[in-house]
Amino acid sequence: MLITLCTATLSNSQQIQPSSSGYAPGNGISIYYEVYGEGQPIVLLHGAFYTIEMNWGELIPELSKTHKVIAIEMQGHGHSPYSDRKMDIATLAGDVEKVMDYLKIDRADVAGYSMGGSVAYQFAVQSPNRLRKLVIISSTYKSEGWLPVVNGAFEDFKPEDFDNTPLKTGYDAAAPDKSKWTKFVAQMMVFVKEQFNVGDSNIAKITAPVLIIAGDNDGTDKIELMKTYQLLGGGVTADLQPMPRSLLAVVPSQGHVSIMMQTKTILSYLNDFLK
Numbered sequence: 001m002l003i004t005l006c007t008a009t010l011s012n013s014q015q016i017q018p019s020s021s022g023y024a025p026g027n028g029i030s031i032y033y034e035v036y037g038e039g040q041p042i043v044l045l046h047g048a049f050y051t052i053e054m055n056w057g058e059l060i061p062e063l064s065k066t067h068k069v070i071a072i073e074m075q076g077h078g079h080s081p082y083s084d085r086k087m088d089i090a091t092l093a094g095d096v097e098k099v100m101d102y103l104k105i106d107r108a109d110v111a112g113y114s115m116g117g118s119v120a121y122q123f124a125v126q127s128p129n130r131l132r133k134l135v136i137i138s139s140t141y142k143s144e145g146w147l148p149v150v151n152g153a154f155e156d157f158k159p160e161d162f163d164n165t166p167l168k169t170g171y172d173a174a175a176p177d178k179s180k181w182t183k184f185v186a187q188m189m190v191f192v193k194e195q196f197n198v199g200d201s202n203i204a205k206i207t208a209p210v211l212i213i214a215g216d217n218d219g220t221d222k223i224e225l226m227k228t229y230q231l232l233g234g235g236v237t238a239d240l241q242p243m244p245r246s247l248l249a250v251v252p253s254q255g256h257v258s259i260m261m262q263t264k265t266i267l268s269y270l271n272d273f274l275k
Contacts, residue, residue: 023079024103026094026098027094031080032080033070033072034070035103036060037066038067040274041109042068042111043070043096045072045116046073046077046078046113046115049077049162049170050113051073051077051171052073059263067274070103070108073174074095078174081176082187087187087190087191088191090122092122093127096110107130107131107132111136112139114139118141121141121203122141122198125206128206128208132208133208134206134209135210135213135270136210138213138260140228141197141198143195143196144221145220145221146221147220157189159186162185203231203232204231204232209246209273212225212228212248213251214250215255215259216251234246247269
């Protein structure tokens with residue numbers, strides 16, 4: 001099911017060119033980045049197996065009209081070379097800070113989708129002084145934030161199951177060494193199966209405003225999602241007390257893949273929240 005749905009992730013964007021691109025030193029590896037536009041910086045973190053183009057291709061042309069967009073491809077994804085380095089969200093969040101250091105970005109808004117959202121939550125906790133505002137799209141800061149069917153979705157997958165899929169096509173279009181595909185998928189299978197939890201108490205300490213966007217049927221546990229929003233100061237009776245700084249948007253009739261295809265809806269939320 002996941003592989004079939006990923007066909008829809010391939011972007012039909014305006015194919016604008018970055019003003020700059022290259023590799024920044026991460027924690028022992030090289031991290032590919034692209035920069036678009038000028039203005040308040042926003043860092044974009046993609047989902048598992050995706051590239052910048054697959055995840056953000058529809059949003060970058062519009063976001064870059066008002067922001068300096070820094071899009072990153074995490075370890076082994078897209079143009080970033082494969083590495084045997086163990087993957088975990090703390091290390092990946094550290095890579096984000098390294099890219100910001102390299103580009104001389106002191107503070108930025110950070111937006112993450114799916115796996116990128118989990119990394120963004122971790123970044124907010126371990127690098128709070130580098131964060132201005134946080135945007136989380138169809139993601140969670142702990143394994144229990146997904147429905148059980150999502151956590152078990154990869155149990156029976158093998159690396160070869162991802163051959164002849166749009167994910168492989170996207171990888172081949174960007175990877176510096178296409179022969180690493182099987183190793184990359186095997187590494188990702190280990191990564192996605194590992195339990196993680198940034199910590200309720202750590203989430204409650206996030207002082208930056210947070211915008212959470214979710215599809216109503218995107219695989220996130222909505223009870224846990226509401227608990228997350230409450231940790232961030234939401235879930236109040238705004239008629240009797242001030243509106244919280246953080247926001248929650250649940251988009252109807254959307255799944256985990258389709259939510260990223262709602263370009264106008266996401267842009268509307270982002271523009272109102274970030275300005």
